[in-house]
Amino acid sequence: MDLIAIYKCLCDQTRLRLVHLLTQGPLCVCHLQSILGAPQVAVSKHLAYLRERGVVESQRHEQWMIYRLPNKPQPELEMQLRCLQDCVQTHLVFREDLKKLKKIRSDCDWLEDVVATQRTARK
Amino acid sequence: MDLIAIYKCLCDQTRLRLVHLLTQGPLCVCHLQSILGAPQVAVSKHLAYLRERGVVESQRHEQWMIYRLPNKPQPELEMQLRCLQDCVQTHLVFREDLKKLKKIRSDCDWLEDVVATQRTARK
DNA sequence: GCGGTATATACTTATGCGGTTATATTGGAT
DNA sequence: ATCCAATATAACCGCATAAGTATATACCGC
Numbered sequence: 001m002d003l004i005a006i007y008k009c010l011c012d013q014t015r016l017r018l019v020h021l022l023t024q025g026p027l028c029v030c031h032l033q034s035i036l037g038a039p040q041v042a043v044s045k046h047l048a049y050l051r052e053r054g055v056v057e058s059q060r061h062e063q064w065m066i067y068r069l070p071n072k073p074q075p076e077l078e079m080q081l082r083c084l085q086d087c088v089q090t091h092l093v094f095r096e097d098l099k100k101l102k103k104i105r106s107d108c109d110w111l112e113d114v115v116a117t118q119r120t121a122r123k
Numbered sequence: 124m125d126l127i128a129i130y131k132c133l134c135d136q137t138r139l140r141l142v143h144l145l146t147q148g149p150l151c152v153c154h155l156q157s158i159l160g161a162p163q164v165a166v167s168k169h170l171a172y173l174r175e176r177g178v179v180e181s182q183r184h185e186q187w188m189i190y191r192l193p194n195k196p197q198p199e200l201e202m203q204l205r206c207l208q209d210c211v212q213t214h215l216v217f218r219e220d221l222k223k224l225k226k227i228r229s230d231c232d233w234l235e236d237v238v239a240t241q242r243t244a245r246k
Numbered sequence: 247g248c249g250g251t252a253t254a255t256a257c258t259t260a261t262g263c264g265g266t267t268a269t270a271t272t273g274g275a276t
Numbered sequence: 277a278t279c280c281a282a283t284a285t286a287a288c289c290g291c292a293t294a295a296g297t298a299t300a301t302a303c304c305g306c
Contacts (some may be wrong), residue, residue, distance in 0.1 A: 003210055004136055011130035012294080029253060042295070044254055049293090063252050063303045079209060083202045087126055090198070135264080152283060165265070167284055172263090186273045186282050248306080255300070263292085270285070276278080 003076045009055050010080060013093075014038055015046045019069070020084050020094050022056060024101060026068035031108075035100045126199045132178050133203060136216075137161055138169045142192070143207050143217050145179060147224060149191035154231075158223045 010016050017036055021027060033043045047067055050056040055077060058067050073081065088094045133139050140159055144150060156166045170190055173179040178200060181190050196204065211217045 003214065004134055004139065007130050007134035007139075011127055011134050013127055014294090016127060016130075030251090039296080040253070041255090041297085044252095045294080048254075060253095060302085065253060075213070076210065079206045083206065086202060087199065091126065137264090153281090162266080163283070164267085164285090168264085171284075183272085183283095188283060249304100250306105251302100251304080253300100253302080255298100257298080258296085259294100260296105261292105261294080263290100265290090266288085268285100268287085270283100272283080273281090275280085 002074060005053050006055065006074075006076050006080060009050055009053055012046070014042060015050060016084075017093065017097055018043070018046060018050065018067075019055065019081075020088070021097055021101060022067060022069050023081055023084060024098070026066045027101075028061075028064040028066050030064070031101075031104050032067070035097055035104065125197060128176050129178065129197075129199050129203060132173055132176055135169065137165060138173060139207075140216065140220055141166070141169060141173065141190075142178065142204075143211070144220055144224060145190060145192045146204055146207060147221070149189045150224075151184075151187040151189050153187070154224075154227050155190070158220055158227065 010019065014036060018032060021032060021035060029040070029043060029047065032047075033040055036043060047056060047058070051058055051067075054070065054074070056067050057070050058065050060066075069077075069081070084094075088098070133142065137159060141155060144155060144158060152163070152166060152170065155170075156163055159166060170179060170181070174181055174190075177193065177197070179190050180193055181188050183189075192204070207217075211221070
């Protein structure tokens with residue numbers, strides 16, 4: 001059942017934080033890595049796990065891999081994404097991740113450009 | 124994080140079906156067992172797993188153990204219970220479980236009595 | 247080409263967990 | 277006290293998976 005696959009994806013703290021961060025928009029591995037403070041191989045493997053199950057998609061941009069949530073996630077995933085939004089208030093980790101994300105975004109303008117480029121490319 | 128514990132509880136098909144059935148009200152192990160069609164030891168172990176994590180509560184009534192969801196589940200669990208309701212429509216397993224549950228309830232009136240007794244006892 | 251950065255994969259190890267079998271516990275009936 | 281039904285626990289096996297280390301691949305700039 002796909003519902004269970006989604007629960008399996010979200011029942012690990014690293015993956016849950018990854019998915020939560022990606023609800024804010026596409027991100028490259030190195031940024032995810034620096035926000036989580038996790039070793040590169042861990043981030044990469046968890047992203048692969050999510051990708052294999054259709055929870056995230058990836059696309060290369062030059063030397064960076066940009067990960068994103070699918071445009072139209074399956075309904076079961078969408079429900080969980082909504083739940084995640086509600087959890088941001090009550091769970092400190094998520095809020096801190098968001099803070100770090102904002103900082104990264106402000107430090108690095110090219111990220112916006114990349115995302116914009118890919119978004120238009122897909123239309 | 125408790126959110127993750129809940130995802131771990133729900134990421135197994137047997138446990139997910141158990142939790143879903145208990146949203147309909149308290150049930151004893153033998154009924155859960157006959158609805159799931161799973162071996163007794165499996166049901167018992169999964170219920171223990173859920174109990175240890177506060178997702179279900181249990182109470183002995185004569186020779187039967189009655190399992191139920193807590194009166195006031197933690198908010199994270201409540202969100203998932205709401206999601207589960209939405210999934211009933213799209214997931215056949217749940218609907219079939221409900222059908223079997225209705226049949227059992229109609230075959231066995233003492234269940235209602237037990238539940239009623241325990242409910243009033245707790246007030 | 248080479249070196250560096252970003253990312254993925256292979257391999258190993260340790261752990262948790264699901265399934266199975268066997269046994270223990272609890273309560274009711276006789 | 278004995279037997280049975282309902283349920284839980286223990287002991288085992290096998291598998292998935294998380295973490296760590298090392299290595300490979302892909303792209304870029306020179």
